[in-house]
Amino acid sequence: MEHKRLSPFPKDFLWGSASAAYQVEGAWDKDGKGPSVWDEFVRIPGTTFKETNGDVAVDHYHRYKEDVALMAEQGLKAYRFSIAWSRVLPTGRGEINEQGLQFYDDLIDELIAHNIKPVVTLYHWDIPQGLQDAYGGWESRQIIEDFTTYAAILFERFNGRVHHWVTLNEQNVFISHGYQLAYHPPGVSDEKRMYNANHNANLANASAINKFRELGTSGKIGPSFAYGPNYAIDAHPKNELAALNAEEFNANFWMDIYVWGEYPKAIFHWLEEQGWAPEILPGDTELLKKGKPDFMGVNYYRTMTNAFNPIDGVGHGKMNTTGEKGTSEEKGVPGLFKIQDNPYLEKTNWDWEIDPTGLRIGLRRIASRYRLPILITENGLGEYDSLTDDKEIHDEYRIDYLRQHSLAIQEAITDGVEMLGYCTWSFTDLLSWLNGYQKRYGFVYVDREENDEKELKRYKKDSFYWYQKTIKENGANL
Ligand code: BG6
Numbered sequence: 001m002e003h004k005r006l007s008p009f010p011k012d013f014l015w016g017s018a019s020a021a022y023q024v025e026g027a028w029d030k031d032g033k034g035p036s037v038w039d040e041f042v043r044i045p046g047t048t049f050k051e052t053n054g055d056v057a058v059d060h061y062h063r064y065k066e067d068v069a070l071m072a073e074q075g076l077k078a079y080r081f082s083i084a085w086s087r088v089l090p091t092g093r094g095e096i097n098e099q100g101l102q103f104y105d106d107l108i109d110e111l112i113a114h115n116i117k118p119v120v121t122l123y124h125w126d127i128p129q130g131l132q133d134a135y136g137g138w139e140s141r142q143i144i145e146d147f148t149t150y151a152a153i154l155f156e157r158f159n160g161r162v163h164h165w166v167t168l169n170e171q172n173v174f175i176s177h178g179y180q181l182a183y184h185p186p187g188v189s190d191e192k193r194m195y196n197a198n199h200n201a202n203l204a205n206a207s208a209i210n211k212f213r214e215l216g217t218s219g220k221i222g223p224s225f226a227y228g229p230n231y232a233i234d235a236h237p238k239n240e241l242a243a244l245n246a247e248e249f250n251a252n253f254w255m256d257i258y259v260w261g262e263y264p265k266a267i268f269h270w271l272e273e274q275g276w277a278p279e280i281l282p283g284d285t286e287l288l289k290k291g292k293p294d295f296m297g298v299n300y301y302r303t304m305t306n307a308f309n310p311i312d313g314v315g316h317g318k319m320n321t322t323g324e325k326g327t328s329e330e331k332g333v334p335g336l337f338k339i340q341d342n343p344y345l346e347k348t349n350w351d352w353e354i355d356p357t358g359l360r361i362g363l364r365r366i367a368s369r370y371r372l373p374i375l376i377t378e379n380g381l382g383e384y385d386s387l388t389d390d391k392e393i394h395d396e397y398r399i400d401y402l403r404q405h406s407l408a409i410q411e412a413i414t415d416g417v418e419m420l421g422y423c424t425w426s427f428t429d430l431l432s433w434l435n436g437y438q439k440r441y442g443f444v445y446v447d448r449e450e451n452d453e454k455e456l457k458r459y460k461k462d463s464f465y466w467y468q469k470t471i472k473e474n475g476a477n478l
Contacts (some may be wrong), residue, residue: 006044007414014117014421016078017071017443018378020124020169022054025084027061031246032097034090036126037137041185049321049436050450057431058175058446059456064107066458067428070444072114074464075471080377080423081107082124082169085150091130093146094154106153108161109201119423120158121166121210121224122151123175125184125433132186136195138175144204151208155217163219165212166297166377167205170226172254175201181316183434191276196234199278202257206291220420223258224377224469227251229362231305233340238308242337246306249336252369255296259370261289269335295420296366300379303345304357309338313345319373319440320351321434323384327351350382350439356404357432363412363419379405380425382432382439385461393445393461402463406470407478424467428458443467 022038029035035117042053060067070475071079085092087100104120111118135142168174177184179194186240188194197426212221230250232243256264262285271277309332317329328351332338345353363374381401385393402424413419429442436450442466447457470478 003411003414005290007029008420009410009413009474011474013419013474014078014081014119014164014375014420014423015467015475016117016119016421017425017427017467018080018119019060019426019428019430020082020121021087022057022124022126023426023433023451024058024060024081024428026054026056026059028055030061031099032087032090032096033100034086034092034097035129036084036086036099036271037129037132038126038128039258040129040188040478044187047187049432049438052431052450054431054435056453056456058428058448060428061103063456065110067112067444068107068114068116070460071111071116071427074443074468076116077421077426077471078119078421079111079234079427080119080121080166082121082126083154084126084132085123086126086128088153089128092128092134093131093149101153101157105157108158112161117164118158118162119164119166119375120154120162121169121377122154123147123167124137126168137186138178138200139193141200143200144207147204148207148211152211152215155212155215159215159217161239164215164375165219165221167208167221167223167237167293168201169224169377170299171198171201171205171223173226183319189276189403195271195276195278199280199284203284203287205258206261206288208236209293210287211473217267218303220294222297222372222375224297224299225251225254225258226299226301227255227362227366228300228302228304229336229358229383230364231342233305233307233342236308239306242306242308245333245336246304250304255366255370257288258293259372261285261287261291283390293372294374296370297375298366299425300359300362300364300376301379302353303342303355303361305340305342306337307340309334309336311335314338319434323349323435323439325349325351348381348383350435352382354381354401356408359405360408360412360415363409363417364415366380367417373420375420376409376422378425380441382435382441384438385429385440385445386428387445387447387459391459393459395463396463398461398463399466402467403470403478404476410475410478413441
């Protein structure tokens with residue numbers, strides 16, 4: 001659809017940026033914080049790029065005032081960050097660690113004092129190790145009650161100061177990486193266990209949303225979903241069917257539950273055939289249906305292009321975590337689809353397709369299927385950056401990426417999609433879970449390397465100034 005002219009961004013559009021606790025905070029064992037599964041997992045040799053960890057990360061825990069001052073200088077309207085569960089409840093349940101909670105209290109006040117709206121993510125992958133040890137974390141239904149209790153502590157403490165809440169960050173990623181691909185803790189590779197853990201996460205998500213409403217918390221709440229819209233490689237009906245399989249398997253399987261409380265029919269039936277379907281107990285569907293979100297949070301990085309994959313076809317393939325272009329292996333789900341190179345799209349050095357039109361397509365699909373407003377909770381370019389002798393970073397490739405994706409959002413708004421905001425990934429450079437510190441996403445360069453923390457000095461990249469101008473103009477001159 002071509003428009004003669006584009007609609008302006010809404011006046012209160014949240015031009016923001018984002019981070020996650022483990023990736024920025026550091027201070028992994030300070031002020032009463034208990035260990036999370038990531039604090040333990042990164043100690044296992046070979047799990048992360050060059051054995052990197054978040055022990056210090058970019059030391060946001062101690063430098064949050066400096067970081068918020070930079071956000072204010074840029075003119076950010078919103079900052080999305082996550083709360084480390086084991087800072088608030090060191091073993092995941094029981095006594096509150098007041099010092100841990102106070103850190104977030106102070107951060108929120110600091111943001112508000114600078115006219116930046118806090119967007120709070122309750123869970124960005126760092127489940128307390130205590131709960132993993134006690135009952136296997138997401139694999140037990142006990143997680144529903146414990147996650148809800150933890151969420152309620154935050155709702156009550158920050159009610160009135162926080163107006164945008166994100167429940168689970170990328171449930172599709174932490175569940176598949178944790179229980180199928182074994183890239184994330186707990187490093188399991190077992191589909192039956194994966195779909196069970198995923199069902200528990202669905203129930204915990206819905207239960208936290210219900211609690212939010214019961215407590216009369218002000219504001220809006222929703223999950224952040226990692227959505228990569230699926231294309232067919234060409235119009236061959238078998239490839240079209242593969243793309244439909246991929247969309248139902250990778251996207252609708254999660255978003256249908258969030259919004260409608262029901263799994264897509266064909267995929268659930270296929271899981272039953274494999275013996276992998278989760279057990280749905282009486283009351284589950286009712287709980288899921290009740291816990292409908294106010295918005296869909298979308299983390300968008302790329303699209304997937306699919307082709308027919310026979311029953312004895314390709315399965316899991318290795319990811320590129322080194323930044324050596326072209327090292328990702330072919331992958332798919334036998335009998336459903338396999339992922340192909342899209343001849344029309346450029347890729348990053350980590351082999352992620354760059355596709356701003358894919359963002360517009362994804363926003364349109366969500367808006368039409370679920371009729372919910374959308375908050376982009378992540379989008380950005382992970383690339384190598386270099387610091388010049390004059391301490392500058394000329395990241396015109398990132399400006400280009402963000403400009404094109406902002407334009408795609410404006411086109412989606414013109415198409416009629418209700419957009420709440422755009423939180424880019426990320427504000428400062430940070431730890432990429434599996435890719436170390438060399439895969440940079442920030443507007444602010446943090447001078448550290450994989451195994452050399454240096455002084456963690458902050459430098460504004462060229463993209464910092466581009467976003468500053470874009471925010472000031474409310475996206476009028478993209
Ligand atoms: C999302 C996560 O998957 O993508 C972030 O929510 C993550 O935590 C981001 O950092 C980018 O992925 P990566 O693997 O490049 O760090």
